[in-house]
Amino acid sequence: MNENIEIPLSKNKIILLFVGALIFVILGLWFAIDPENFKVSIFRYRSAELIKIIGIISVAFFGVCSFFIFKKVFDKKPGxxxxxxxxxxxxxxxxxxxxxxxxxxxxxxxxxxxxxxxxxxxxxxxxxxxxxxxxxxxxxxxxxxxxxxxxxxxxxxxxxxxxxxxxxxxxxxxxxxxxxxxx
Structure with a gap:
């Protein structure tokens, strides 16, 4: 006989993923708004334009991720x-x-x-x-x-x-x- 196995979504894990994505959105905003503050040795080329582009990409990517993760917080279906x-x-x-x-x-x-x-x-x-x-x-x-x-x-x-x-x-x-x- 076949059994039905359900594994629920973990709201705690989803909320942690959401918080992590938001942190990257905030860091991306900071990179995009004030790239001069990040012209330090961790960036090989220390280009304000490159740092700004990285910030914009981060905001776009993690912003989309945040949206989908946030929707999962309210999902009642099993995972x-x-x-x-x-x-x-x-x-x-x-x-x-x-x-x-x-x-x-x-x-x-x-x-x-x-x-x-x-x-x-x-x-x-x-x-x-x-x-x-x-x-x-x-x-x-x-x-x-x-x-x-x-x-x-x-x-x-x-x-x-x-x-x-x-x-x-x-x-x-x-x-x-x-x-x-x-x-």
């Missing part, structure tokens, strides 16, 4: 649901909902700058990219697919669970359900 149909991901801004077991061809772990992801390899990646209605999320999924071979990645950053547990649950359920769908 991850694993059931007989597949994996329903609601953990981040590139989440697209249900990924069917019949579409999943592999599960692997990817580590990028000390951040671990469970990569879900699917037989029809373009289909899942097209499911994403948000333009920024769609661009992120396309970039993931181009660089890492799959548009679907799951991290435990916003879940009430750690990465090892999330990985173990997904791998166990994949083995169990993939076998059932092949029979």
């Amino acid at each position: 991850l649901i694993i059931d007989k149909n597949g994996i329903t991901d609601n953990s981040n801004s590139t989440s697209i909902g249900l990924v069917k077991w019949t579409d999943i061809i592999g599960i692997r772990v990817l580590e990028v700058v000390n951040q671990k992801f469970v990569m879900i390899d699917v037989s029809n990646p373009e289909h899942y990219i097209e499911l994403k209605k948000n333009g920024i999320g769609k661009m992120a999924m396309k970039a993931n697919y181009k660089k890492y071979g799959s548009p679907i990645s799951i991290t435990a950053n916003s879940l009430k669970s750690d990465f090892k547990e999330v990985r173990a649950i997904i791998e166990k359920q994949y083995e169990k359900n993939a076998l059932q769908h092949r029979l």
